[in-house]
Amino acid sequence: MSFELKLAWTYFWGQRKSLARFTSFVAVAGITAGVASLILAQALARGFADEMQDKILANTPHVSIFMKDGTKINGWRQIKKDLEDTENVAKVSATTYENTLIVGTQATNYAILRVVESPQSKGRSSKFKVQSENTASDKQSTADDRQLTTEIALGAELAEKTGLKTGDEAEIVTLADQFEPKRSRVFVKETFRTGLFEYDSTWINISPENYSALHGGQAFSPAILSVSVKNIFKADKIADRIRAKLGENFKVIDWQEANQPLFAALSLEKRVGLAIFALIIFIAALNITTTLALLVNERKFDIAILRTCG
Template sequence: MQFERLVALRYLKAKRREKFISLISFISIAGVAVGVMALLVVIGVMTGFDQDLKRKILSVNAHVILIKPGYSIVDYDALVKKVEAVPGVASAKPFIYTQVMFSGPNNISGGVIRGLDLASIHQGGPAAIEVRDGSFTTLDKVQPAELPSVAVGNELAKNIGVRVGSQIKIISPLGTLTPMGRIPRVKNFQVGAIFHSGMFEFDNTLVYASIPQVQEYLGLGDKVTGLEIRVDDIYAADTVAAAVQTALGPGYQTRDWMRMNRSLFAALKLEKIAMFIILTLIVLVAAFNITSTLIMLVMEKHKDIAILKSLGATRRSIMKIFILEGLIIGAIGTVLGLGLGYLLTAMLKKYEFIKLPSDVYYISTLPVKVESLDVALIAGATMLISFLATIYPSWQASRLDPVEAIRFG
């Protein structure tokens, strides 16, 4: 390979009489670089979007939920101990979840009230939620003459016109059954905190209250909707959910976060694969430039090829020379493209200069996450395409007849 590499590098560096070939070589490198850069940026954005969406979904929802279909759970303290004894379970906490209507000074909006356990309230609310105003700890501090407190999503607060200290009326359609029909339950609460989860869907529909207050409001007694379970490994949530259901026996049902959001993440994965295939076509177009560059180089260097063959170079050696030259062009383009891609993704991550409508995309800025596996796949696919682009011109060079080339050159 020393001989072939030496000649390939010499051809690449040499000043050619045909300046047009040098221009095509530069365009080939630029084309590969642009294709690799586009691939890296788009795949990085898709990966970042996927991971950011998972993080924000899990900031509000549990890794696994345990419910009793058709019934509320009564003896949940004993159930928590059984669940936490299952290997892989980090913690289990009761929750209440029901759909209601919210009425404020400016508007009425539908949404969900979620009962939060006192331990989470004393910790300042769910770990991944940002408190914009007030405090979650007020949800547990209720004096006899005061209204109970709730924590309201920032978009919902804006929509119905409330802030910390304002009153909010919560209406439940699952009210009291009377001879005149079902009467909705209506109760006034006080806004004790405004939070931001980062997902418009949650921030515009979700209100937190303490479990005792929700139980009293809905007339549930000591019942809860179910248990929310946190696991040690979020990607093993389905296995842990199955183990929990086996440990508790029939009558209970578990659902993990992957199952609950399966269609969403399957669509994101399919879109990422589709974008990879589509943007690889940019590299494929650049590969045609590599092919044309090598064909023109073979035409220019036909005398050199003839002399090399006359001195004993084999067809295989001639093929290697031009394959190496094409791979060098592809490698330079790949390295430049990866460098430009890393630079652009770093700028996107730091400055966040691309804004998104949060009510459409769930997020307000473009997330970026570059993974080493994606980089390896992009570089590998680019080099494979570059190699395939060199085969035909290299084969044509190896078939050149030295006698004909010298006689008519």
């Protein structure tokens, strides 16, 4: 073995003073904890953001289209057909939202009547699905009773607040064309849980056919066209193409724009977390500097001999 390697090997395994050994251990432990914390924080932030995105997209459209003046969309069937021919558009469905009151067995509560072409909101994500909760009711409605009422799907939290279960009958209060309250009997076909309290505590899903029956056979005319796209991260570009196709009378919003405050808050939280854990790593790096200073001070006589030897 050459003299240089022998010397390096000797000092590598040489005994250090207790303080130098302790500071070395603290420095290594600090770097390890800092890197582990950084990886964990990144994973938690990314996982939470993905979960929120997954739940939101399971219950809201990728692209929403509505009139700027807030009126119903005339000729929506032809518009829907044209949009379905647009590149990267998977599906277009007609939707509308209407404020209502639901009268249950225990309470009366504000709700949003959500008219969708499928009475139950289908999850668009492979990770998250809307869960139907067919809780048995203490009283069972007969087939004749069901024919007299309109079928709805009720949010689980809303059902709990109003005391309604699957199979119960209830009343909902809507506004007629003359802006007069109209009471209608409805049949709770099922309850559902989306995982988002805001939706579960206010939403009532109903099909266009039942909505028309609720309003005396009036033809369903949507206020919103909901567009599902094949690639959710290209929704903004698809929204631009739809906006150019439909003209200035329509307002087109993609899911990122609609939920911008939420995702901006998540992004800020992620950056702050990174800054905090970067500070932890910086403190650990200072410990390494202290360790090196102590080591040099401990070996100063050996260094002097080596410098003398040239």
